[in-house]
Amino acid sequence: GIPSMPAPVLGARRPTRQLQVGKVGVGSRSPISVQSMTTTLTSDVNATLQQIAELTAAGCDIVRVACPSQDDADALPAIAAKSPIPVIADIHFQPRYVFAAIEAGCAAVRVNPGNIKKFDDRVKDIARAAKDHGTPIRIGVNAGSLDARLLKKYGKATPEALVESALWEASLFAEHDFHDLKISVKHNDPVVMVRAYELLADACDYPLHLGVTEAGPAFQGTVKSAVAFGALLRQGIGDTVRVSLSAPPVEEVKVADQILQSLNLRPRKLDIVSCPSCGRAQVDVYKLAAEVSAGLEGMEVPLRVAVMGCVVNGPGEAREADLGVASGNGKGQIFVKGEVVRTVPESKIVETLIEEALRLADAFDTS
Ligand code: SF4
Numbered sequence: 001g002i003p004s005m006p007a008p009v010l011g012a013r014r015p016t017r018q019l020q021v022g023k024v025g026v027g028s029r030s031p032i033s034v035q036s037m038t039t040t041l042t043s044d045v046n047a048t049l050q051q052i053a054e055l056t057a058a059g060c061d062i063v064r065v066a067c068p069s070q071d072d073a074d075a076l077p078a079i080a081a082k083s084p085i086p087v088i089a090d091i092h093f094q095p096r097y098v099f100a101a102i103e104a105g106c107a108a109v110r111v112n113p114g115n116i117k118k119f120d121d122r123v124k125d126i127a128r129a130a131k132d133h134g135t136p137i138r139i140g141v142n143a144g145s146l147d148a149r150l151l152k153k154y155g156k157a158t159p160e161a162l163v164e165s166a167l168w169e170a171s172l173f174a175e176h177d178f179h180d181l182k183i184s185v186k187h188n189d190p191v192v193m194v195r196a197y198e199l200l201a202d203a204c205d206y207p208l209h210l211g212v213t214e215a216g217p218a219f220q221g222t223v224k225s226a227v228a229f230g231a232l233l234r235q236g237i238g239d240t241v242r243v244s245l246s247a248p249p250v251e252e253v254k255v256a257d258q259i260l261q262s263l264n265l266r267p268r269k270l271d272i273v274s275c276p277s278c279g280r281a282q283v284d285v286y287k288l289a290a291e292v293s294a295g296l297e298g299m300e301v302p303l304r305v306a307v308m309g310c311v312v313n314g315p316g317e318a319r320e321a322d323l324g325v326a327s328g329n330g331k332g333q334i335f336v337k338g339e340v341v342r343t344v345p346e347s348k349i350v351e352t353l354i355e356e357a358l359r360l361a362d363a364f365d366t367s
Contacts, residue, residue, distance in 0.1 A: 007264040014236040016207045019136045019180055022086025022107030024061050026136075026182055026240050027207040032233070032265050033061035034256040035209070035242040036249040037090065043071035045078045051249070052083050058253040062240065064088040064110060067097050076104035088138065092145075095122040102129045108182075110138040113169040114145040123169075127178035136180040137173065141166045142213055143187040157187060159196035167203060181206050182239065186213035190228035197232050207239035214244060221245040222255050229259050270299045273317055273324075274307040281309030283327035283346055295354040301364040303357060306335075323356050325349050336360070 018027035026033060036055050040047040042065045052063050067073055067089045080087045086107030091097045101109045109130070130137055143157035147165050154161035162185035170181055183206050185196040193212050200208065212228050215221030225243040232238050243252040243259070260266040274289035275281075289307045296305065306324030308314035318324025318335040325332040332349035334342045336356055344352045 007268070010234050010236075010263055010265070012236050013239075014201055016205050016239060017179060019108075019182060019207055020134070021062055021088065021136055021240075024086050024107075026062075028236075028239065030239070032238060032260055033240040034059060034253055034260065035062045035064060035088075035240055036060050036252045036256075037064040037066070037242070039249055041072070042066055042079070043069070043075045045075050045082075048075070048079055049082055052079075052085065052087075054250055055253055056084050058250045059257040060085060060249075060253045062086050062088060062107070064090045064242075066090050067101060068092070073097050073100040073104070076101055076106055080105040080107070090140075095126065098122075098126050099129055102126075102133050102135045105133075106135065108136045108138060110140045111169075112140050112142060112145055113165060114141065114147045123172040124176050127173050127176035130180065131178055134180075136182065137178075138182045138184060138209055139166050139169045139173075140184045140209070141169075141186070142184075143192070144213065157192070159185075159187075159192055159199055162187065162192075162196045163199045163203060166200060170204065170206065179206075182209050183207075184209040184211055186211045186244075188212060188214045188216075188224075190224045190231075193228050194231045197237055198235070201235070201237045208237060209240045209242065210238040211242045211244055216246060218245050218247040218251055218255075221247070225255065226259050226262075230263065233263055233265065268302045268304075270296055270301070271304045272296075272307065273304060273321055275309050275313060275317070277309045280312060281327075282329060283309055283332070283349075285309040285327075288325075288327070288349060291350045292353050295350060296357055299357065299361060301361045303360055303364075305353065305357060307353075322360055323353060325353055 013028040016028045018029050024033050038048050038051045040051050088108040089101030089106040090110045092112050098109050141162050146157045150161045150165050166183045166185050187193040212224045215224045241256050243256040245252050261268050272293050277285035292307050304321040306317040306321035308317050308326045311328045314326025318326045319338040324335045330346050331343050333340050334352050
């Protein structure tokens with residue numbers, strides 16, 4: 001087999017209470033989980049289950065479904081029963097759907113205290129129903145729907161306002177001896193969001209669900225989420241994450257998965273190390289990297305593949321990787337585990353790398 005060194009880690013997780021969201025543990029004793037949210041009509045059970053299957057295949061651990069109508073609430077039992085991953089019902093405005101979701105066997109329920117009118121009066125009943133069914137609750141505070149009282153007090157959705165809203169709601173549950181809570185305090189500005197989670201982390205020991213809300217289209221949202229999550233995860237803050245993109249939810253899962261892999265918080269799978277190219281390049285590095293990446297997509301083994309444009313850093317990086325190519329003079333030197341195993345013409349680089357990658361992947365399977 002292939003020897004592997006333990007991956008360096010960022011630092012200790014912030015100790016939290018531990019929750020069970022269906023089969024997925026959430027809290028500092030569990031790996032950080034990835035969440036996303038379906039975009040289908042929840043009432044369309046088949047379409048929703050189809051999308052959940054796609055999300056699961058992409059690496060999603062927990063899925064959230066919206067529940068804005070009675071038809072959606074009616075679909076929850078079938079979805080919760082058939083989904084391969086735990087389903088969280090996302091409830092705004094209507095406390096009665098909270099009870100429906102708990103009865104339906106959803107693995108958790110998300111409530112937004114800013115949006116559920118007269119919510120505070122219902123906490124006792126919700127806490128009892130949730131306790132009876134062992135259903136955790138996420139208190140999901142969102143800058144765009146902050147409690148009117150706090151908006152007035154703070155003037156806008158400041159970190160302090162978001163945290164006060166969340167802790168107030170948590171205290172109502174705590175009064176009824178209900179502590180199976182996780183909390184989010186989302187804002188679209190990563191700086192405000194990071195500060196809010198830092199304050200929240202200091203003020204409680206509930207597990208935290210990280211998210212930059214309304215983060216934007218794929219490129220901007222990816223960058224915002226990556227920097228914000230990185231700043232928090234470096235401090236051990238964050239137990240479950242959701243990347244929000246104005247893009248299909250599978251993309252959210254891929255981004256979240258890559259963020260966690262990059263920080264060694266999830267086992268690394270395929271890692272392509274490719275150079276940015278420069279005036280020394282003797283091959284079209286972008287094309288080569290894209291073709292190798294496409295050819296190896298979906299490979300589940302922790303393989304580091306170096307694609308380098310010339311002989312300056314090429315042989316060094318290619319040697320450090322499991323597999324690599326250093327190009328020059330219309331040829332590619334193919335490295336496996338630090339040794340040049342072949343030199344092939346440029347036109348054969350991609351197929352040779354893929355062939356060698358498959359051979360190495362087989363070695364993982366049998367080791
Ligand atoms: Fe430039 Fe070569 Fe470095 Fe690529 S490996 S960036 S081509 S010097």
